[in-house]
Amino acid sequence: MTDEFTTDIYYDDDADVSTLDDDTVAVLGYGSQGHAHALNLHESGVDVVVGLREGSASRSAAEADGLTVTTPADAVSQASYVSVLVPDTVQADVYANAIAPNLEAGDTLQFAHGLNIHYAQIEPPEDVDVTMVAPKSPGHLVRRNYENDEGTPGLLAVYQDTTGDADERALAYAKAIGCTRAGVIETTFREEVESDLFGEQAVLCGGVTSLVKHGYETLVDAGYSPEIAYFECLNELKLIVDLMYEGGHAEMWDSVSDTAEYGGLTRGDRIVDETVRENMEETLAEIQNGEFTREWILENQAGRPSYNQLREAEKNHEIEAVGERLRDLFAWAEEESDETDDESVPVRADD
Numbered sequence: 001m002t003d004e005f006t007t008d009i010y011y012d013d014d015a016d017v018s019t020l021d022d023d024t025v026a027v028l029g030y031g032s033q034g035h036a037h038a039l040n041l042h043e044s045g046v047d048v049v050v051g052l053r054e055g056s057a058s059r060s061a062a063e064a065d066g067l068t069v070t071t072p073a074d075a076v077s078q079a080s081y082v083s084v085l086v087p088d089t090v091q092a093d094v095y096a097n098a099i100a101p102n103l104e105a106g107d108t109l110q111f112a113h114g115l116n117i118h119y120a121q122i123e124p125p126e127d128v129d130v131t132m133v134a135p136k137s138p139g140h141l142v143r144r145n146y147e148n149d150e151g152t153p154g155l156l157a158v159y160q161d162t163t164g165d166a167d168e169r170a171l172a173y174a175k176a177i178g179c180t181r182a183g184v185i186e187t188t189f190r191e192e193v194e195s196d197l198f199g200e201q202a203v204l205c206g207g208v209t210s211l212v213k214h215g216y217e218t219l220v221d222a223g224y225s226p227e228i229a230y231f232e233c234l235n236e237l238k239l240i241v242d243l244m245y246e247g248g249h250a251e252m253w254d255s256v257s258d259t260a261e262y263g264g265l266t267r268g269d270r271i272v273d274e275t276v277r278e279n280m281e282e283t284l285a286e287i288q289n290g291e292f293t294r295e296w297i298l299e300n301q302a303g304r305p306s307y308n309q310l311r312e313a314e315k316n317h318e319i320e321a322v323g324e325r326l327r328d329l330f331a332w333a334e335e336e337s338d339e340t341d342d343e344s345v346p347v348r349a350d351d
């Protein structure tokens, strides 16, 4: 642990995977997080069984990866540690039908996101530990980082500790999936859920895609070429964010031109202005008072009409087709460059 932070952060030395030596971990779901947790746990020496519904499309992938697969109910009955990695919207059903009837006193029930516990869609019995290990990353990167001997930052929370070992066991799990290599921050279910929902809606997923689309549309509507608009508003975003990721805003401002820095500092707050801040506060309030989660549950019960419509519109936005074309072109340039294996030969995309 470090004492440089007010928040506790745990690293590899603070956790011991052998804490789980006597456990079988049931990983329910083999999607983005499920495949990463199951494979990382397995390769860290933890006994894993994957729980998938009858006829599951994920079954062949999990079996091809060398894992034991059974139904969710059977996996839970074999296990003393249950990791719930099916989508948030089906967790309450899976809990009622497959988990609850097979949970035993002293078992651990674990989540990678606390939505169903925090908004009381799942109410576990008092005699099990309820914990969370939430990688702060898409699942495919949790797996890729682990394979590259790198870590993925994560959050850990204990909602219910009946065994007295909930924290130690969750830390062992976090180590086994590679999170303590980078650092694991202790938090609460409430803090994880509300901050995660806010982050993905306002900044990471919703905010950024809207900003990119508005920027792209502004340039294209003004007569600039879609390719230039794509590069300016989407492709280069990664390079700018990489600098922020490495060294904060300071490293980014340091690396861009003085012209960009002056323009950004004077115009940035005009674009993302106080009204955006007010919208963010409203969005956060809807998360805190449960309105967003209620809406999302009802949307699912109705068969996802708005979600499907919005997904379709997003897929059909012009920037997607332009991006696909350009990414192909640049992948081609990279392949050419790999083939020549000679850094002195420049590959020009327009050759």
Ligand SMILES: NC(=O)C1=CN([C@@H]2O[C@H](COP(=O)(O)OP(=O)(O)OC[C@H]3O[C@@H](n4cnc5c(N)ncnc54)[C@H](OP(=O)(O)O)[C@@H]3O)[C@@H](O)[C@H]2O)C=CC1
Binding pocket: 028, 029, 030, 031, 032, 033, 034, 052, 053, 055, 056, 057, 058, 059, 072, 084, 085, 086, 087, 088, 090, 094, 112, 113, 134, 135, 136, 137, 138, 139, 140
């Ligand atoms: N995606 C991410 O990177 C992150 C996710 N989380 C959290 O992790 C959890 C899992 O999310 P994510 O990995 O995105 O989930 P996915 O959507 O990738 O999960 C898909 C898996 O769940 C199975 N599944 C779907 N519906 C059912 C069902 N009704 N019954 C049984 N199995 C089902 C699918 O099996 P089948 O093939 O049968 O459909 C598949 O194996 C969530 O709590 C999420 O909030 C946390 C951090 C990041």
Ligand SMILES: CC[C@](O)(C(C)=O)C(=O)O
Binding pocket: 135, 136, 137, 138, 139, 196, 199, 200, 204, 205
């Ligand atoms: C940013 C989206 C996320 O919260 C994540 C990958 O952390 C999710 O729910 O997928």
Ligand SMILES: [Mg+2]
Binding pocket: 136, 137, 196, 200
């Ligand atoms: Mg998240």
Ligand SMILES: [Mg+2]
Binding pocket: 113, 196, 197, 200
């Ligand atoms: Mg999330």
